[in-house]
């Protein structure tokens with residue numbers, strides 16, 4: 001009989017609430033014969049205040065013993081900016097070599113977009129997850145004085161770029177439109193940008209059916225609002241991917257619906273699934289958080305673990321739920337219950 | 346009697362056409378007693394193909410002898426990406442210490458925005474222009490091999506950050522809403538990000554009337570489309586400013602209306618004014634280019650040189666022209682003529 005060993009990191013703010021709904025829907029959708037074992041980890045602001053720890057080695061080793069990780073949200077105003085992001089969230093992405101940060105963007109029916117004319121939006125961003133300006137490489141000299149100098153170094157390797165570019169070609173090749181757009185800024189960031197572009201072109205020769213395109217990141221943001229339907233699969237670096245996927249979420253029904261997977265495609269390490277949104281401390285505990293992004297992240301998790309029909313059931317349930325919903329705001333729990341009922345039904 | 350010594354760099358693609366209209370409107374708006382001397386520079390793709398030069402030292406020295414520079418657009422597909430951008434455009438910005446890259450965003454009447462509900466948009470981005478990831482610092486090792494490593498280094502100094510932050514506070518303080526938002530990514534780029542934030546907070550103590558706010562760049566893109574009316578003045582680094590101002594242009598009537606000034610506030614070097622758009626080689630020579638962004642850049646130029654009433658006349662003419670225009674597309678020339686007539690009238 002099959003089983004899923006799932007590590008759960010609710011994290012901060014609304015993390016706890018949305019993860020509870022994600023687990024509810026996961027339980028409801030799984031076939032009877034699949035045994036779900038979950039282990040919850042106390043990581044985030046509370047832990048840091050109590051012990052000063054962000055992600056101790058033994059927790060990392062324990063997390064590694066799982067098939068996947070479900071994460072809620074990390075970050076709290078009571079903790080200096082960067083401590084939990086670098087010490088916990090990014091540490092997980094780097095330690096578990098999550099080089100594919102997968103972020104689908106789809107405009108569901110009956111959702112509001114700030115864009116006039118409701119364009120058809122259905123693309124996926126493959127954001128590199130283990131390199132670029134996110135490596136923590138940099139420093140500051142004479143910190144806090146008028147003579148301070150601070151650097152941030154973007155590190156890029158052919159090894160790291162080629163594997164994520166190849167993954168993106170595979171995904172594009174498997175989609176009906178078979179289109180892949182590289183986004184970078186190779187007219188300014190010429191070293192990293194040219195390496196990305198050269199590798200993109202080289203790997204492309206292996207995928208003759210995929211149509212390719214290159215956009216500078218600034219121009220890409222224009223198309224995200226004027227012509228988002230032009231995109232199918234986008235591959236880009238860690239920082240550009242961070243920026244573009246928040247913008248993508250904004251134009252497709254909001255950050256309450258944006259799911260993501262931090263994927264280690266080799267299977268050497270557990271992949272980690274999380275909503276794109278943050279911990280939203282302003283609404284934490286109020287029951288106002290929309291758990292849909294987490295529930296859609298559970299769908300990505302299921303697909304990654306080989307449960308494609310169950311993943312599709314969740315995505316169809318979300319579409320149907322959005323289509324059917326009324327005007328009245330619903331609580332976190334109510335949305336979770338509605339989706340659990342749909343996937344079970 | 347007064348005079349303006351203006352250096353003109355039409356550059357590539359539509360640069361020539363839009364600059365001609367900018368000069369037409371400039372001539373029409375200037376008081377009779379102001380003598381306008383222009384000198385045109387042959388710089389850009391043509392020059393590079395002919396001589397291999399992008400910006401020779403003697404041209405730089407000659408450009409320096411001017412009160413201001415009007416630039417059309419730089420870049421052509423026949424030149425490898427980065428050669429003209431780094432060798433000419435960025436070289437000018439760095440050599441002339443254009444540390445304030447000023448980019449106003451305003452939704453004019455009767456212009457189309459991709460945003461539903463036509464929010465009121467009227468903000469200005471103060472983009473740092475001489476530091477950050479634009480310094481050209483970086484390199485690549487084992488270029489073109491599977492073992493390649495490429496770096497890009499973002500250089501930031503307290504000196505450079507403080508002067509641009511102070512400029513932004515001054516601008517915010519002079520506007521009715523007096524609001525200044527810092528955009529960075531200090532939860533990941535902790536060295537540069539914390540320096541920016543600390544200097545932002547420190548300088549803010551001198552401007553008690555200015556309300557301040559901090560946003561991560563990814564979150565900022567969300568507000569650009571969901572709530573652009575929340576912004577008044579934004580200060581940000583070179584790369585984030587590049588990305589945000591294209592997005593800002595997209596939501597405020599398009600890149601055909603976005604003006605910019607590369608300003609050296611000390612007056613030690615000539616400031617340079619240019620439309621935010623590129624050289625658009627696909628429509629070059631067709632008379633389809635909208636010269637409005639260049640003409641609005643001329644308004645910024647005039648304000649910088651102390652001709653505030655004339656600058657306002659141009660901006661009012663653009664607003665009136667957009668309000669009055671019909672459905673039929675107009676040529677580059679027709680728009681220039683219409684605006685020249687309005688400012689003269």
Ligand SMILES: CC(C)[C@H](C(=O)O)[C@@H](O)C(=O)O
Pocket residue numbers: 075085086089090242276532533563
């Ligand atoms: C919280 C932050 C470190 C993170 C990132 O920048 O990757 C977030 O914005 C995201 O997109 O997952």
Ligand SMILES: CC(C)[C@H](C(=O)O)[C@@H](O)C(=O)O
Pocket residue numbers: 187188218420430431434435587621
């Ligand atoms: C052409 C390019 C170098 C330039 C930049 O990145 O600054 C442009 O995008 C701009 O915004 O002026």
